[in-house]
Amino acid sequence: MTRHDRWYRRFLRLFPADFRGDFGDSMRADFDDERRLAAGRGWGAMLRLWARTLGGFLRVGPREHLAQCAADARLGLRLGARQPGTTAATALVLALGVTGITSSFAVVDAFLLRPLPFADADRLVHVWSTDRPTGQTSLRSAWPDVEAWAGARSIDGVAAFNYTEEDLTGDDRPERLNTGRVTANLFDVLGVQVALGRGFRPGEDRPGAPRVAVLSHGFWQRRYGGTPAVLGRAVSIGNVPHTVVGVMPPTFVFPIPTTAVWLPYELDADRYPYDRQALQAVARLAPGASRATALQELASITDALARDHGAAAGDRGVAFEPLRNALNFADEGFRVGAPILLAASALILLVACANVSSVLLGRVLARAREVSVRAAMGASRLRLFRQFMVESAGLAVAAIALGLVLSQAWLVRMQQMIPLELFRVGDIGLDWRAVLVAVGAAAMAVAIAAFLPALRFGRANPAAVLRQEGTAATGSRRALRAQHALLATQVTLSVALVASAFVALDVVGGLSRSDPGFDRERVLTMKFILGEERAAAGDEIAAFHARLLEEARALPGVQAAALVNHLPLNHEVAQIVYARPEDPPATDGTRRSVIEVAVSAEYFETMGIGVTDGRDFDARDGRSGAAAAVVNRAFGERLWPGRSPVGRELALGADGRRVTVVGVVSDARHWTLSGEDEPIVYRPLPQVPRRHARLIVRTPGDPAGLADAVQQAVWRVDRTMPLTEIRTLDQVVRDFLLPQRAMGTSMAALGAVGLLLMAIGLYGLLALVVGQRRREIGVRMALGASKGEVVRAVVASGLRVTAIGLVLGLGLAAILTSLLTGLLPGARLLDPFALAGSTAALLLVAGVSAYLPARRAVRVDPMQTIRDT
Amino acid sequence: MPRRRPEDALPLSPPMFHVLLSLSKGERHGYLIMKEVEDRTAGGVRLSTGTLYGIIRRLLDGGLVTEVPAADPRRRAYRLTPFGRDVARAEAERLESLVVEARHSRLLGARRRPS
Numbered sequence: 011m012t013r014h015d016r017w018y019r020r021f022l023r024l025f026p027a028d029f030r031g032d033f034g035d036s037m038r039a040d041f042d043d044e045r046r047l048a049a050g051r052g053w054g055a056m057l058r059l060w061a062r063t064l065g066g067f068l069r070v071g072p073r074e075h076l077a078q079c080a081a082d083a084r085l086g087l088r089l090g091a092r093q094p095g096t097t098a099a100t101a102l103v104l105a106l107g108v109t110g111i112t113s114s115f116a117v118v119d120a121f122l123l124r125p126l127p128f129a130d131a132d133r134l135v136h137v138w139s140t141d142r143p144t145g146q147t148s149l150r151s152a153w154p155d156v157e158a159w160a161g162a163r164s165i166d167g168v169a170a171f172n173y174t175e176e177d178l179t180g181d182d183r184p185e186r187l188n189t190g191r192v193t194a195n196l197f198d199v200l201g202v203q204v205a206l207g208r209g210f211r212p213g214e215d216r217p218g219a220p221r222v223a224v225l226s227h228g229f230w231q232r233r234y235g236g237t238p239a240v241l242g243r244a245v246s247i248g249n250v251p252h253t254v255v256g257v258m259p260p261t262f263v264f265p266i267p268t269t270a271v272w273l274p275y276e277l278d279a280d281r282y283p284y285d286r287q288a289l290q291a292v293a294r295l296a297p298g299a300s301r302a303t304a305l306q307e308l309a310s311i312t313d314a315l316a317r318d319h320g321a322a323a324g325d326r327g328v329a330f331e332p333l334r335n336a337l338n339f340a341d342e343g344f345r346v347g348a349p350i351l352l353a354a355s356a357l358i359l360l361v362a363c364a365n366v367s368s369v370l371l372g373r374v375l376a377r378a379r380e381v382s383v384r385a386a387m388g389a390s391r392l393r394l395f396r397q398f399m400v401e402s403a404g405l406a407v408a409a410i411a412l413g414l415v416l417s418q419a420w421l422v423r424m425q426q427m428i429p430l431e432l433f434r435v436g437d438i439g440l441d442w443r444a445v446l447v448a449v450g451a452a453a454m455a456v457a458i459a460a461f462l463p464a465l466r467f468g469r470a471n472p473a474a475v476l477r478q479e480g481t482a483a484t485g486s487r488r489a490l491r492a493q494h495a496l497l498a499t500q501v502t503l504s505v506a507l508v509a510s511a512f513v514a515l516d517v518v519g520g521l522s523r524s525d526p527g528f529d530r531e532r533v534l535t536m537k538f539i540l541g542e543e544r545a546a547a548g549d550e551i552a553a554f555h556a557r558l559l560e561e562a563r564a565l566p567g568v569q570a571a572a573l574v575n576h577l578p579l580n581h582e583v584a585q586i587v588y589a590r591p592e593d594p595p596a597t598d599g600t601r602r603s604v605i606e607v608a609v610s611a612e613y614f615e616t617m618g619i620g621v622t623d624g625r626d627f628d629a630r631d632g633r634s635g636a637a638a639a640v641v642n643r644a645f646g647e648r649l650w651p652g653r654s655p656v657g658r659e660l661a662l663g664a665d666g667r668r669v670t671v672v673g674v675v676s677d678a679r680h681w682t683l684s685g686e687d688e689p690i691v692y693r694p695l696p697q698v699p700r701r702h703a704r705l706i707v708r709t710p711g712d713p714a715g716l717a718d719a720v721q722q723a724v725w726r727v728d729r730t731m732p733l734t735e736i737r738t739l740d741q742v743v744r745d746f747l748l749p750q751r752a753m754g755t756s757m758a759a760l761g762a763v764g765l766l767l768m769a770i771g772l773y774g775l776l777a778l779v780v781g782q783r784r785r786e787i788g789v790r791m792a793l794g795a796s797k798g799e800v801v802r803a804v805v806a807s808g809l810r811v812t813a814i815g816l817v818l819g820l821g822l823a824a825i826l827t828s829l830l831t832g833l834l835p836g837a838r839l840l841d842p843f844a845l846a847g848s849t850a851a852l853l854l855v856a857g858v859s860a861y862l863p864a865r866r867a868v869r870v871d872p873m874q875t876i877r878d879t
Numbered sequence: 880m881p882r883r884r885p886e887d888a889l890p891l892s893p894p895m896f897h898v899l900l901s902l903s904k905g906e907r908h909g910y911l912i913m914k915e916v917e918d919r920t921a922g923g924v925r926l927s928t929g930t931l932y933g934i935i936r937r938l939l940d941g942g943l944v945t946e947v948p949a950a951d952p953r954r955r956a957y958r959l960t961p962f963g964r965d966v967a968r969a970e971a972e973r974l975e976s977l978v979v980e981a982r983h984s985r986l987l988g989a990r991r992r993p994s
Contacts, residue, residue, distance in 0.1 A: 035954070038953070039910070040931075070933035
């Protein structure tokens with residue numbers, strides 16, 4: 011062997027192993043001849059020969075690899091076409107796996123992953139004022155604080171905002187708009203540009219400045235047909251004329267996705283005094299400034315301001331929250347739900363992997379001879395692995411296509427289930443990232459699936475396989491064991507999935523059934539807002555409310571009517587600090603707060619909340635009456651354990667205003683449906699007038715049928731009053747549970763898919779096994795075994811494998827559900843109902859899946875089977 | 880396998896046609912093919928071993944040539960199949976008709992000018 015030959019052999023590795031096997035020796039012999047000839051002609055000829063040879067290698071080698079892949083793919087398609095049922099089932103399985111992970115990713119992406127559509131979003135923080143004595147964050151800040159923070163060197167600007175609703179009036183189509191109240195610098199702090207016109211100018215957020223508005227892109231398109239002529243137009247928002255000065259780009263979402271228009275605040279110390287924490291604040295950290303530095307600087311500014319205002323320095327603190335978390339009300343839920351969803355989807359994908367692997371293995375076993383011959387001829391495990399992967403490429407492509415279609419359909423459904431107000435970036439839909447996830451998931455699944463058969467055959471003793479004839483080889487014990495192991499894996503994962511799904515459903519069901527403490531049936535609710543110009547006068551608001559209630563109560567079919575500022579279980583809450591007069595002055599961590607709800611007389615009757623002690627609010631609790639309050643049982647018990655709260659005094663709010671408890675009502679849920687009782691203090695609405703309120707009416711009949719009459723009654727008091735969120739109380743509660751229901755539905759869907767995948771896997775395997783054992787079955791039947799015996803034997807072999815998977819799966823389910831109980835409040839550990847349900851479902855599915863191929867096997871004539879095989 | 884028409888395999892790449900031309904004279908092994916092609920084109924087309932066997936692999940897969948035992952055990956020799964002969968003929972006819980076309984449009988004279 012010459013040096014040239016050694017090098018030639020090294021370079022031959024550029025070709026696929028098969029090609030080398032076929033032509034390597036000839037090529038070396040030919041090259042040897044060429045080399046001898048060139049050697050006679052000198053070094054130049056030798057160099058030219060090598061250059062030509064290497065050029066050819068570099069051109070042809072990769073092409074041969076590609077050609078081989080194409081041939082493998084064609085083989086895969088041919089083999090797949092031979093068993094259309096199995097192939098379609100496998101593609102479906104893989105598609106479902108792809109769908110799960112892709113649609114889960116798309117949801118998580120929109121809510122948690124996609125970068126916020128603001129410049130350098132990682133430098134933006136939501137600033138919260140905290141109350142150190144109660145240890146609570148108010149989520150809001152006072153204007154003087156925000157104004158003072160702007161001077162900090164460690165931040166590049168701080169803006170304030172809040173979301174509210176205003177009515178757009180002045181033409182024939184009045185409508186309620188979600189509005190963002192903002193400081194003039196908000197767009198600058200977020201680093202966004204207007205798409206049309208201009209943003210707000212400095213000073214436009216002060217009283218007396220011309221009133222201007224900037225529209226969202228969606229609202230501009232919908233309401234004004236996207237015409238640029240909208241700039242300069244006067245529109246009446248909250249009964250105040252505003253001039254439209256700009257339109258934001260479509261990607262801009264702030265502070266909630268449904269915000270249609272941004273209006274500047276009218277900020278001054280009178281309207282937004284030090285005690286009024288009503289603004290949300292967003293700050294941009296200066297380049298190079300750390301969060302810790304900025305937090306420290308803002309805290310010291312806050313302290314200095316507190317001393318100026320005579321407040322105990324140190325009561326008011328500052329905290330930072332990532333902007334995304336602060337903007338999404340349901341952020342906590344998503345952070346719990348997202349990993350659960352993704353994990354469940356990954357499990358589904360694993361089941362699909364095991365399934366595809368099992369089908370590939372089956373296919374390989376059916377041509378064990380060919381594969382063994384190839385292995386014997388030196389095809390490496392890597393080569394076999396690649397061959398199996400490429401063979402499944404068609405399967406993967408079909409699965410990706412189908413998976414994307416299914417994902418899109420599922421996401422459209424999810425979109426309807428997730429409230430529009432939840433902050434997300436972009437749409438919940440398929441973008442290139444989601445497509446990438448789909449492709450990646452399918453590729454990974456196929457790679458994992460191809461791994462096992464390659465391992466199995468790379469290790470096989472080819473000589474032993476070659477000695478046997480085809481059918482004998484396919485029936486080999488080891489091959490069957492591999493198949494059974496794969497199936498057991500599928501069952502294991504499916505059991506775990508189904509059990510987890512049952513736990514999730516149990517949680518949702520438990521929440522839906524749990525008693526909110528009020529009667530949600532036969533109550534209609536609707537929302538209205540009094541125009542801004544009326545807000546200043548508490549007497550006017552009270553008078554309006556009184557007339558409204560009078561009209562509503564006069565309606566036939568109305569049993570009771572009332573007003574409330576915040577509906578229960580509607581993500582609306584206000585907290586107020588309280589103290590008993592006999593308590594010592596609050597020190598750090600001892601001040602406490604309670605949920606405060608402002609209600610009119612007859613509220614408790616309308617809601618079906620019982621007055622257990624004292625009295626309901628009535629005419630005595632009007633504007634000029636003594637300050638009164640009603641407490642719920644939980645709050646009364648906390649204040650004066652074992653004694654009646656009626657007649658006792660309570661100090662409410664930062665200014666310690668004294669109110670007298672006039673009644674006690676039974677506990678009703680307000681903020682959550684689970685967890686500890688919620689202490690609530692109710693205040694009479696006339697004494698704490700609110701612009702935003704809900705009208706609620708109880709009827710003995712169908713509440714939805716009353717909607718028109720109630721609207722007419724309101725319009726008799728104010729003809730221009732828009733009414734929104736007209737819902738039954740039952741609907742309010744069901745809307746409240748939307749995220750949990752979405753989660754439950756997703757988990758149920760994933761559990762069902764897991765079950766389906768297991769059924770397909772079991773059916774596929776037993777069909778294969780029965781196919782392989784046809785001869786044996788034929789012989790048995792020829793020897794007198796009855797059909798029933800044979801079917802029983804086949805079904806039993808399927809159930810044995812299922813049972814092994816079931817035991818392992820229950821173990822895995824125990825681990826998963828214990829994780830779930832940690833994450834989902836209200837989840838019960840290894841609920842016996844869930845376990846029995848999933849076990850029964852699985853056994854049933856397994857039995858049917860095993861029965862079908864068994865029945866097919868005994869239908870054929872035994873002698874025919876024996877002759878054929 | 881359905882019967883394929885020789886025309887479906889056209890056009891052939893020039894090196895591939897050269898290989899078929901060589902084999903049309905009888906069985907050859909690789910080195911001989913390379914030498915013949917080189918001689919026929921006066922060194923204009925020189926196949927490297929990689930290129931040649933890439934072509935042979937495709938001709939074998941397409942059923943245009945078949946393998947026959949060679950005298951030298953290290954080597955393999957190849958022979959045209961009837962289908963391969965049909966393809967080679969069809970390609971020659973195609974080239975001829977192109978040349979005729981070129982004459983009609985006076986790209987080529989009656990006699991070839993020395994280049």
